[in-house]
Amino acid sequence: MPSADLLSELRWRGLIHQCTDEAALAELLKTPQTFYIGFDPTATSLHVGGLMQLMMLRRFQQAGHRPIALVGGATGMIGDPSGKSEERNLQTDEQLEANVAGVAAQMRAFLDFDGPQAALLLNNYDWMKDFSYLQFLRDVGKYFPVGTMLGKDSVRSRLDGDSGLSYTEFSYMLLQAYDFVRLAKEYDCRIQGGGSDQWGNITAGIDLGRRMLGQPLVGLTAPLLLTSDGRKMGxxxxxxxxxxxxxxxxxxxxxxxxxxxxxxxxxxxxxxxxxxxxxxxxxxxxxxxxxxxxxxxxxxxxxxxxxxxxxxxxxxxxxxxxxLFGGEIEALDDRELGEIFEDVPSSEVDRAALDGDGLWVVEAFQRAGLTSSNGDARRTIKEGGAYVNNRRVANANVRLTANDLASETMMVLRKGKRKYALLRFSQEP
CATH class of the missing domain: 1.10.240.10 (Tyrosyl-Transfer RNA Synthetase)
Known part of the structure; x- marks a missing residue:
């Protein structure tokens, strides 16, 4: 897709929620630009909300721009108050390190790190770790008017709520704003993106860029991934x-x-x-x-x-x-089988029942609750309506053994077209 078409692509997709200066953005996008989005590593994996932002980076890259995926090794130590009603629990260094590694690995699967506009994968801990507290206050903090910070929706909503806002979380905005300045200075990155809940942090970075660098920067947010009734998707x-x-x-x-x-x-x-x-x-x-x-x-x-x-x-x-619609069941583990049939009734059976001659299939259907009596089970089998692991039971004399398990410990029984039940075989203590 030609670079000039990127904005129209984003518009028809509904991906522009707010922009600090759309005319300036359109002018910038006439030539290759560097564009960044930050991801705080709150877990070892991204969820689908994070995928939406990765797709935005990918769209910019496909339009001829260079994306920066910034993993928040530093900001993740604090936690973003935006969109949160109460303070996050702080993560241990070990948790954070594992989260950074997991999220970084996933980003490599969705962006091109080798092409002409090769993506960059950066970690803001790399530049924040060398700051002393006094140095950061002197070099960065002095550019932040407290009144402006208090006016941000992400701050005001927490101050008006019951849980309040700690000084730690209040400082998050400074760190993210400095990320934008750092990337602008070192990588000529002039555009930052994010979800609509990041508007306050993004505009703080633009203001800091003007004060520290005398450079105009642009911010762009996408809508949050919500259902039609306002709930978060994913x-x-x-x-x-x-x-x-x-x-x-x-x-x-x-x-x-x-x-x-x-x-x-x-x-x-x-x-x-x-x-x-x-x-x-x-x-x-x-x-x-x-x-x-x-x-x-x-x-x-x-x-x-x-x-x-x-x-x-x-x-x-x-x-x-x-x-679920009659396909043969095989080569699954307990987790996979349990997910497929999570809403199906299940019964526990001692695994010893599968030893020796095995478990009589008529008894299995009764234990599963699919038939009410031996006669009912025999009649179901005779009429061709009894299935084990979606394979039709040929006659009522069949004995079930460990070879008939669909996974490590489970067996799937079906009566008719849609009436399923699970038997879970485990060793009794």
Whole structure:
């Protein structure tokens, strides 16, 4: 995409929430620029909210600009008060180091660090670690009017709330503002991006750049990833949707996007994917005409899963999804199987029942609660409606052994087309 088209691309996608000077930004983007977004390492993985910002860096890079992904090894020690109703718990040095390493590794998967506009991956701890407290107050703090800081929404909302704001968190704005000045000075970085909750911190950096460098800088924010009723996306009853497959499996990741509401799906496609305008409009039309088909959700889920987890991750997610509709169940571990059938009733059985001749299949269906009696189980099997791991049971004399487990400890039983149950086999203490 030519550089001149970047702003129009961001506009139709709805990715410009605020800009300190859109005319100045348009002028800057006529030539290659350096653009940065900061990421505080609050965990060893980013979640989908962080992916939205990574995609913004990626869009700038594809338009011919150089992105800087800044990991907040220093700012992460404090915690950003923006959008928070109470103070974060401070992380240990060991936690922070692990988080920085995990987040940095993920960033390398989404940005090009070798091309003509090679991305930079920086850590603000590298320049903050050498500051003494007095030196920072003298060299940086003197440029911050306290009245201006108190006027920022992120500060005022906390001061007006019950939890208040510590001096530690109050200082966060100074650190992020200095990041912008440092990057402007060393890398000629004139544009900072972020979520809309970062507006106060970004404008503080622009003001500091004017005072310390006499240089005009530009800030740009994107909307937060919210549902149509104002809730943060990327969260479920079981927690956040992470990019790390060990935290959120490709299957669970795929299913999250597959189940996005009609009111939210087109916005997710615009914000998070690289699907072009023509396909976007076609999906929007299909969703309006036939919402039950879920064409947009299907495309979103497949695009996102392949982008984050690759072809193997997508194939794994599709295979797991088919298991809910009768596909053969095999080669899964307990975690994967448990996620696929998390809403299915389960029963505990002593693993010793699988030893010797094994567990009579008729008894297995009763223990699982799928049949009410031996006769009911036999009748279900005779009529061809009994399945173990989605394989039809041939006759009522079958005995189930450890070879019939679908994972380390679990077996999936089904009666008819959709009535599932799990048997969990574990050693009794």
């Amino acid at each position: 969260k479920t009853e079981r927690g956040a949707i992470w990019l790390d497959p060990e935290r959120t499996s490709p299957y669970a990741f795929y299913q999250y996007w597959r189940q996005v509401d009609d009111a939210d799906v087109m916005r997710c496609i615009a914000y998070l994917t690289e699907i072009d305008r023509e396909e976007y409009d076609a999906l929007a039309a299909q969703t309006a005409e036939d919402p039950g088909r879920c064409a947009a959700q299907q495309r979103l889920a497949e695009w996102m899963t392949q982008f984050v987890h690759g072809d193997d991750g997508l194939n794994s997610a599709l295979r797991a999804s088919k298991m």
